[in-house]
Amino acid sequence: xxxxxxxxxxxxxxxxxxxxxxxxxxxxxxxxxxxxxxxxxxxxxxxxxxxxxxxxxxxxxxxxxxxxxxxxxxxxxxxxxxxxxxxxxxxxxxxxxxxxxxxxxxxxxxxxxxxxxxxxxxxxxxxxxxxxxxxxxxxxxxxxxxxxxxxxxxxxxxxxxxxxxxxxxxxxxxxxxxxxxxxxxxxxxxxxxxxxxxxxxxxxxxxxxxxxxxxxxxxxxxxxxxxxxxxxxxxxxxxxxxxxxxx
Amino acid sequence: xxxxxxxxxxxxxxxxxxxxxxxxxxxxxxxxxxxxxxxxxxxxxxxxxxxxxxxxxxxxxxxxxxxxxxxxxxxxxxxxxxxxxxxxxxxxxxxxxxxxxxxxxxxxxxxxxxxxxxxxxxxxxxxxxxxxxxxxxxxxxxxxxxxxxxxxxxxxxxxxxxxxxxxxxxxxxxxxxxxxxxxxxxxxxxxxxxxxxxxxxxxxxxxxxxxxxxxxxxxxxxxxxxxxxxxxxxxxxxxxxxxxxxxxxxxxxxxxxxxxxxxxxxxxxxxxxxxxxxxxxxxxxxxxxxxxxxxxxxxxxxxxxxxxxxxxxxxxxxxxxxxxxxxxxxxxxxxxxxxxxxxxxxxxxxxxxxxxxxxxxxxxxxxxxxxxxxxxxxxxxxxxxxxx
Numbered sequence: 001x002x003x004x005x006x007x008x009x010x011x012x013x014x015x016x017x018x019x020x021x022x023x024x025x026x027x028x029x030x031x032x033x034x035x036x037x038x039x040x041x042x043x044x045x046x047x048x049x050x051x052x053x054x055x056x057x058x059x060x061x062x063x064x065x066x067x068x069x070x071x072x073x074x075x076x077x078x079x080x081x082x083x084x085x086x087x088x089x090x091x092x093x094x095x096x097x098x099x100x101x102x103x104x105x106x107x108x109x110x111x112x113x114x115x116x117x118x119x120x121x122x123x124x125x126x127x128x129x130x131x132x133x134x135x136x137x138x139x140x141x142x143x144x145x146x147x148x149x150x151x152x153x154x155x156x157x158x159x160x161x162x163x164x165x166x167x168x169x170x171x172x173x174x175x176x177x178x179x180x181x182x183x184x185x186x187x188x189x190x191x192x193x194x195x196x197x198x199x200x201x202x203x204x205x206x207x208x209x210x211x212x213x214x215x216x217x218x219x220x221x222x223x224x225x226x227x228x229x230x231x232x233x234x235x236x237x238x239x240x241x242x243x244x245x246x247x
Numbered sequence: 248x249x250x251x252x253x254x255x256x257x258x259x260x261x262x263x264x265x266x267x268x269x270x271x272x273x274x275x276x277x278x279x280x281x282x283x284x285x286x287x288x289x290x291x292x293x294x295x296x297x298x299x300x301x302x303x304x305x306x307x308x309x310x311x312x313x314x315x316x317x318x319x320x321x322x323x324x325x326x327x328x329x330x331x332x333x334x335x336x337x338x339x340x341x342x343x344x345x346x347x348x349x350x351x352x353x354x355x356x357x358x359x360x361x362x363x364x365x366x367x368x369x370x371x372x373x374x375x376x377x378x379x380x381x382x383x384x385x386x387x388x389x390x391x392x393x394x395x396x397x398x399x400x401x402x403x404x405x406x407x408x409x410x411x412x413x414x415x416x417x418x419x420x421x422x423x424x425x426x427x428x429x430x431x432x433x434x435x436x437x438x439x440x441x442x443x444x445x446x447x448x449x450x451x452x453x454x455x456x457x458x459x460x461x462x463x464x465x466x467x468x469x470x471x472x473x474x475x476x477x478x479x480x481x482x483x484x485x486x487x488x489x490x491x492x493x494x495x496x497x498x499x500x501x502x503x504x505x506x507x508x509x510x511x512x513x514x515x516x517x518x519x520x521x522x523x524x525x526x527x528x529x530x531x532x533x534x535x536x537x538x539x540x541x542x543x544x545x546x547x548x549x550x551x552x553x554x555x556x557x558x559x560x561x562x563x564x565x566x567x568x569x570x571x572x573x574x575x576x577x578x579x580x581x582x583x584x585x586x587x588x589x590x591x592x593x594x595x596x597x598x599x600x601x602x603x604x605x606x607x608x609x610x611x612x613x614x615x616x617x618x619x620x621x622x623x624x625x626x627x628x629x630x631x632x633x634x635x
């Protein structure tokens with residue numbers, strides 16, 4: 001029963017991912033239906049790039065940023081929970097809650113004076129914004145390991161790094177995954193605004209449609225962007241759930 | 248937590264960050280005009296020897312108190328030194344930039360360089376190492392208030408007016424206040440509507456198991472959708488609606504403008520409120536309700552006198568989360584013509600004018616931080632038994 005349910009949930013996530021993929025590749029269908037919906041518009045398609053190309057750009061930007069924030073966030077979380085780093089936990093908590101208070105648009109636009117326009121500032125902003133949830137959850141996850149368990153590991157003669165890799169990280173991993181999920185989903189959303197600083201992606205048709213008062217073009221960015229966020233959330237959520245079960 | 252006397256690593260790290268940032272990174276950035284390429288000034292050339300000496304003394308003092316001293320003195324030192332440093336850095340940067348403008352390049356734009364920003368971060372680290380628990384509440388409040396008053400005084404005195412960000416502000420101050428009030432109105436309406444909608448939905452989700460899964464998954468999915476995409480999705484239907492229904496059009500509801508912005512912002516603000524309302528009511532110990540019932544309360548009395556007071560602080564936390572989020576998303580709404588502080592951000596991005604970007608972004612951040620702080624206090628004050 002349980003495995004059947006698990007299977008069907010994965011099936012839902014997969015089906016949504018496939019739907020997204022089909023939607024990205026079906027450019028003629030887009031053109032036909034948008035022409036039908038917006039008969040007055042001369043152009044209904046975003047012309048500078050294919051939809052699949054934009055989605056690829058979007059995913060690459062988000063994926064790279066998430067990878068970087070995961071690497072640094074987990075590493076930082078490990079350092080801070082070791083003996084010498086514990087003093088910094090309140091600072092991390094503070095910075096994490098302040099970081100969450102900073103609006104993503106502000107982080108993104110403030111990256112421009114520092115790094116100029118294009119891919120790099122967007123990557124930097126997404127990375128920085130995504131770092132805090134991962135760091136915070138890594139700390140929470142690692143701190144949730146009961147001290148008795150750690151003592152027992154020490155008593156069994158485990159070295160610190162053995163205890164880290166065999167005990168602490170496996171216990172913490174679902175919580176860490178939760179942080180990665182939060183940070184990635186926020187990144188998918190923030191990346192759409194990234195089009196305003198020249199980072200491309202699915203925000204590009206939205207912005208270009210807004211500028212040229214063409215709602216058809218706006219929809220071409222908005223629908224796939226919305227679906228992509230939901231799919232990413234769903235897939236990472238399933239991974240999180242199965243990690244929790246596998247524990 | 249820990250017993251003194253131990254070294255305070257956070258304070259040491261903060262002091263070292265300041266030393267590093269001021270020794271190796273540019274303190275001020277000077278452009279000959281608004282958009283010409285930047286030249287940088289290190290701290291010892293930007294400031295006179297007295298202010299630099301003052302900064303050095305303050306950093307040294309925080310370093311020393313991090314190494315020795317009992318936790319109470321150390322906290323007091325951290326609370327005081329860090330704020331003095333922040334004040335001093337801002338004040339001196341302002342003073343130094345007026346000197347530059349008075350000199351040979353009157354059209355120049357002077358802004359804070361990475362060294363100044365990072366040393367502010369270092370001062371913040373020292374500030375956060377202060378354990379409030381080990382300070383007397385009253386003296387801490389005093390330090391905080393005099394700090395805010397000093398910052399306000401600095402702002403009003405015109406000492407900062409030569410910093411590029413302030414120049415930009417003074418050049419468009421009337422438009423600034425207009426966009427700020429637009430921003431506040433839009434965010435406030437969205438969160439109020441979100442509360443009015445979300446609170447009953449949260450209670451409904453709490454009372455009925457079946458509705459719970461449905462409501463939660465629906466708002467969860469909506470929340471996942473990027474704000475810009477949701478704004479985009481609302482444009483077409485609203486444009487059609489306003490074309491078909493003249494009444495809507497006469498009310499100013501259309502594909503772009505405040506209407507789609509308000510709808511999308513409200514949709515976003517609902518989720519945290521529902522989630523927190525649900526968990527607030529689920530948290531209530533059933534025995535408390537039983538005893539209320541035992542005292543002969545009817546369901547309404549029970550709700551108003553027992554459940555609501557217990558749940559309210561957590562509900563307010565939901566309002567806080569949604570308020571902070573909404574303030575940020577309202578900035579994005581400028582892209583669909585809703586106005587607000589985002590207007591400056593996107594205009595600044597369009598013109599590649601960094602100071603204009605700051606004029607939109609910094610107040611947005613300050614708004615979000617203040618909303619966060621205020622609602623945190625409200626939630627703490629509502630907690631049974633009073634503050635914190």
